[in-house]
Amino acid sequence: MALELEPTLARVALVGVRVSMLMVFAPFLGSLAIPARVKAGLTVVLTALLYPVCAPPATTLSPVAWCRVVSGEMLVGLMLGLTLHFVFDGVQLAGQILGFQLGYSLVNLIDPQTEVDTPVLSILHQAVALLIFLALDVHHWILRGLARSFTYLPAGTVTVTAAAAQELWRAAGGMLIVAVQIAAPALVATVLTDLALGFLGKASPQLPVLFVGLSVKGLVGFAVLMGALRFWPQALEKYFLGALATSERLLHLAR
Numbered sequence: 001m002a003l004e005l006e007p008t009l010a011r012v013a014l015v016g017v018r019v020s021m022l023m024v025f026a027p028f029l030g031s032l033a034i035p036a037r038v039k040a041g042l043t044v045v046l047t048a049l050l051y052p053v054c055a056p057p058a059t060t061l062s063p064v065a066w067c068r069v070v071s072g073e074m075l076v077g078l079m080l081g082l083t084l085h086f087v088f089d090g091v092q093l094a095g096q097i098l099g100f101q102l103g104y105s106l107v108n109l110i111d112p113q114t115e116v117d118t119p120v121l122s123i124l125h126q127a128v129a130l131l132i133f134l135a136l137d138v139h140h141w142i143l144r145g146l147a148r149s150f151t152y153l154p155a156g157t158v159t160v161t162a163a164a165a166q167e168l169w170r171a172a173g174g175m176l177i178v179a180v181q182i183a184a185p186a187l188v189a190t191v192l193t194d195l196a197l198g199f200l201g202k203a204s205p206q207l208p209v210l211f212v213g214l215s216v217k218g219l220v221g222f223a224v225l226m227g228a229l230r231f232w233p234q235a236l237e238k239y240f241l242g243a244l245a246t247s248e249r250l251l252h253l254a255r
Helices: 002-025 036-054 063-102 120-135 138-152 162-203 209-253
Strands: 108-110 117-119
Touching (some): 002 138, 120 138
Antiparallel strands (some): 108 117
16 A cells, blocks of 8 residues: 555646645735745645646655655746746835835835835835735746746756846846836936926025925825826736736746
8 A cells, every 4th residue: 555655646746846836935825924835735725726736746766866846846836836936026126226216225024925125115115016916817827837847847857057147137137127117106206306406506506495395205106106196007017918928938948
């Protein structure tokens, strides 16, 4: 009986490793706000649902080969989760840029996602991005992508390649592009406000530009930011779709 159960448990473990790594690194699903028991239960349920259709063929592996296969499955879950996390990191970086520009760089909160001291505008940006993430059902896209990943890259066939690593580095560099594009409207508005206040201070030296400037920049920056939020769903949908496309390319490159 042990000889019959051992190959089955090994195949179940390969599917479960990929699912569990996604539960750790995927946005929202890997959040610290979700209890570990809920994550574990969801991992077991997803593994049970995926195993009948995605189970790898029964093979006998040496301990070294088994470690290599498990590492490959962990890498797949990591790639699926990180590509979407790069979008959230870009949005959070945009909040840090604006926080510095608007004078909120010293106003920090504890980020519930990472438990790190984070500028308050970064928390606001991340919360809005998470709400849009859920409204667009991107968490459902992730689960569908997980199921399709077993078609692109069956369990036990993962190979770490230089092309996949290069593509992952390129996706990480996209964080800066996301940050600049998200922060651009309010950033440009505050820079123009600085220029206008500078000319005003030259024209009227008795005007306390230093004290007036912070309030004016804050009002202008928040007004533009609130107006720009209307376009965030379309922009973030494009970023999320791009992240999923990148994860699909990574799966093809890891074969």
